[in-house]
Amino acid sequence: MDADQEKDLQKFLKNVDEITNLIQEMNSDDPVVQQNAVLETEKRLLLMEEDQEEDECRTTLNKTVISPPQTAVKSAEEVNSEAFLASVEKDAKERAKRRRENKVLADALKDKGNEAFAEGNYETAILHYSEGLEKLKDVKVLYTNRAQAYMKLKNYEKALVDCEWALKCDEKCTKAYFHMGKANLALKNYSVSRECYKKILEINPKLQTQVKDYLNQVDLQEKADLQEKEAHELLDSGKNTAVNTKNLLETLSKPDQIPLFYAGGIEILTEMIKECTEQTLFRMHDGFSIISDNEVIRRCFSTAGKDAIEETVCVSVLKLWQAVCCGNEENQRVLVMHPDRARLLATLLSSKVLAIRQQSLALLLQLAQTESGRSLIISHLDLTRLLEALVSFLDFSDKEANTAMGLFTDLALEERFQVWFQANLPGVLPAVTSVLKTDPKVSSSSALCQCIAIMGNLSAEPATRRHMAACEEFGDGCLSLLARCEENVALFREVIYTLLGLMMNLCLQAPFVSEVWAVEVSRRCLSLLNSQDGGILTRAAGVLSRTLSSSLKIVEEALQAGVVKKMMKFLKTGGETASRYAVKILAICTNSYHEAREEVIRLDKKLSIMMKLLSSEDEVLVGNAALCLGNCMEVPNVASSLLKTDLLQVLLRLAGSDTQKTAVQVNAGIALGKLCTAEPSSDVNYLIEEAAKMEKIKFQHIVSIYGVCKQPLGIVMEFMANGSLEKMLPIHSLCWKLRFRIIHETSLAMNFLHSIKPPLLHLDLRPGNILLDSNMHVKVRALANPLLPFT
Structure with missing residues (x-):
């Protein structure tokens, strides 16, 4: 404007x-x-x-x-x-x-401009955006869109003016700051460009990742600019290496020479490139295009069955690219961002010539050492083809296989790769599944483990896991590989351990691949529970804890295989992770079979091990322990024996707690209900002990205990003429003075119970337990165990 x-x-x-x-x-x-x-x-x-x-x-x-x-x-x-x-x-x-009328016209012109922009007609797009601004001058999107079109035409000054007008319309327009940053970067105003990008972060902190990338681009371009200035100075000063690099590039630019001419020249050039100066001169004098656009060299790369000379040319070019890209991020960018070279890199990695594959892998691994290099690979290479080529290295020697898996690992850790993997999984899954068909006796065990571990990490994402679990071939591949490795557990220990980790993730997905698959997996894991390796034992139990509930038949097989005894041993000697898996298996078994409950009680007579788990901070473990306890209470006399413990208070706390896992409250509530309905009549001595404890507690606002009645069974207490407050409230209207007195005397009673040593927690204070004598004075009914009957 x-x-x-x-x-x-x-x-x-x-x-x-x-x-x-x-x-x-x-x-x-x-x-x-x-x-x-x-x-x-x-x-x-x-x-x-x-x-x-x-x-x-x-x-x-x-x-x-x-x-x-x-x-x-x-x-x-x-x-x-x-x-x-x-x-x-x-x-x-x-x-x-x-x-309003002009807004409609301006929007229509904006859409026309966007269509022209998408078609690459940037001049036409600018005309439409300008017409829209004539209709309405305060539409920021018209300014930013026109600025973007100006940028495409490299008219950066006009782009900056439009961005300034967009900011006058909206001072928090991040798109305007983005285009200003790009325009200033193109004009080599690096400090101004940085300020523009930082302004985006001030406006919207959620764009931190994008802003980081923008700032990194500024740093890289400024660094490249400085390198070029230094290279110019050295070239002007007549430094030998600088002059020789330039001259050799001019020689290599001669067309239609024999392949050996180019191979020899490239090898000499590679030897000359030792420092950043030579790398920069190579870029400045269009070295990448001189090599990749040469028709003779292109024919060498495209020939399927390469002879020795063609192979020499290809290898020499790959070594040259390694030399010029080593530590030089701008050269890496120029190499990879060219579409033809990006396609070539992915193609050469699957070449039939071993030397070419090795050098291609070395080049890509070199690029992947930096964040910007990994970003270039993920953004510009055919990742499906790249992934297929990488997994094919599992059939190579340990060195090549481990190098390929190292590159795969570097890429898989990038969030953008994970997003791509999830979006393209249907097309990638065959290559991933082929890994599971690998013969562990032939392949590199360490590389195979690394590849399976990558799949395990990727399967942690629910959408990815869902696709994997839905693929029957993938599930069968896991089982098949596990079966082959079980032939020699000691030799393939690492593979089994890693594979079980992947299968644990798969088993999180419901439904499973199939019930038949889940049963077979369970059988394999039951077999692995005989292993002496702690890691394999833990992961086998982990998988089993997720597949066991799929079939009652497999639960029966597990019981016959002595799974209860093994899991109780886990609880006694294992860590928290092993205990988590073990208690879930026990919960499944005791939920379905009475024999399992009896065996748990036989192995843990007072259920002290199970009760100890209730104090864990792991809510999943606590929930399953409560479920298992509830199941065991169905065995005769177990619940009544637990009345003598502090289990009631623990279950009350869990049932009323504010946990993230509702299963904790539900399972604790079920166990509490079973405990509360337990018949304690068979234990008269216990009642006498409780009555004796309470008889020693004398206080004017606590109900006095006189003894025990055997028929009907109950504790005998003093008579309270006006009954409980619960029955009094609906019938009589109490004056405020009396109400305050009841509250005061109840508080005195509770304070007394909490003050004695050891303190007595009532745990059941309610109107039904607040009793009133003939003078309407309060006496609280209290027992060490509030579930015991009164008479």
């Missing part, structure tokens, strides 16, 4: 401010201020009518004035402020209507 247009906009904004002030003055309580405002308004309306045609950018004004033109101007006292307000309101409505 030119200076005249900016002046017009500023004038318009000034008029808006002045009119706002006039309206406020006309509504003033001061008559003098009102009168002056009316006079000033009349003058402004007359002047605006005269000057209306002079301003092309201004929307047509309402010509209505306070005084009709055909009559003499009224005195200031006769001017009606309401008429002026009505005029302003009418004008505002007309402006709003015109704005």
Whole structure:
């Protein structure tokens, strides 16, 4: 936008401010201020009518004035402020209507501009955006879109002007700052470019990842710019290596020479490139294009069955690229961002010539050492083809296989690769599945483990896991590889351990590949529970804990294989992870079979091991332990024996706790219900012990205990004439004085119970246990175990 247009906009904004002030003055309580405002308004309306045609950018004004033109101007006292307000309101409505109409036209022109931009017609796009701005001058997206089109035409100055106008429309327009950053970067205004990108982060901190990439681009380009300046200086100074590099590139640019001519020249050039200066000169003198665009060299690369000379040319080029890209991120960018070279790199990695594959792998591994290099590979190479080539290295020697898997690992750790993998999994899955068909006796065990570990990490993403679990061939591949490795567990220990990790993730997905698959996996894991390796034992139990519930048949087989005894051993000697898997297996077994409950009780007579698990911070472990305890309480006399422990208080706490896993509350509640319905009548001595404890507790607001009644079984306490507060409240209306006394005396009773040593936690304070004597004084009914019956 030119200076005249900016002046017009500023004038318009000034008029808006002045009119706002006039309206406020006309509504003033001061008559003098009102009168002056009316006079000033009349003058402004007359002047605006005269000057209306002079301003092309201004929307047509309402010509209505306070005084009709055909009559003499009224005195200031006769001017009606309401008429002026009505005029302003009418004008505002007309402006709003015109704005809506212009908005529709501007949006249509914006869409036309976007279509032209997408087709690469940037000049046409600029025309459409400009027409849209003529309709409406405060649409920021038109400015930013036009700026982007100017950028494509390398008209960076105009792009910057449009970005500034977009920021006048919206000072928090991140898109404007983005284009300003790119334009300044192209103009080599590096510090300004950085400030623009940092401004984006101030406006929207969520864009930190993108801003980091933008700033990295600025750093790389500034670094490359400095390198080129230094290289120019050395070349101008006549330094031998610099001059020789330039001369040799000129020699290699000769067309239609024999392949050995180029191979020899490239090898000499490779030897010369030792420092950043030579690398930069190679780039400055278009070395990449000289090599990759040479028809003779291109034929050598494209020939399927390469002879020795063609192989020499290809290998020499790959070694040259390694030399010029080593530690030079700008050269890496120039190499990979060229579409033909990017396709070539992925193709050469699957070449039938071993030397070419090795050098291609070495080059890609070199690129992957930096974040920017990995980003280039992920953004510009055919990743499906690259992945297929990498997994094929498993059939090579240990060195090549481990190198290939190292590259695969570097890429798989990148978030962008993970996003790509998930989006393209249907096309990639055959290559991944082929890994599971590898013969562990032939392949490199360490490389195979690394590859399976990558798949395990990728399967942690639910969408990826869902695709893998839905592929029957993938699931069968896991089983098949596990079976082959079981032939020699000691030799293939690492492969089994890693594969079980992958299968654990797969088993998180419901439904499984199939019930038959889950049963077979369970059988394999039951077999592995006989291993002496702690890692394999833990992971086998982990997989089993996720597949066992798929079939009652496999639960029976597990019980026959002694799984309860093995899992109880896990609980006694294993760590928290092993305990987590073990208690889940026990919960599944005890939930279905009475024999499993009896065996748990036989191995843990007082259920002390299981009760100890309830104090864990792992909510999954606690929930399954509570479920297992509840199942075991169905065995006769178990629940009543647990009344003597503090299990009741623990279950009450868990059932009422605010846990993230609702299963903890549910399972604790079920166990609590079974405990509460336990019949303690067979243990009269226990009742006598409880009564003896409470008989020693003497306090004026605690119900006195007299003894035990054997028929019916219960504890005998003192008689309370007015019964419980629970029965009293619905019948009688208690005065406030009495209410406060009841609260006070109840508090005294609770304070007493908490003060004795050891403290007695009531755990069941409610109106039914607050009793009232004949004088309406409180006595709280309390027992060490609140589930015991009263008589």
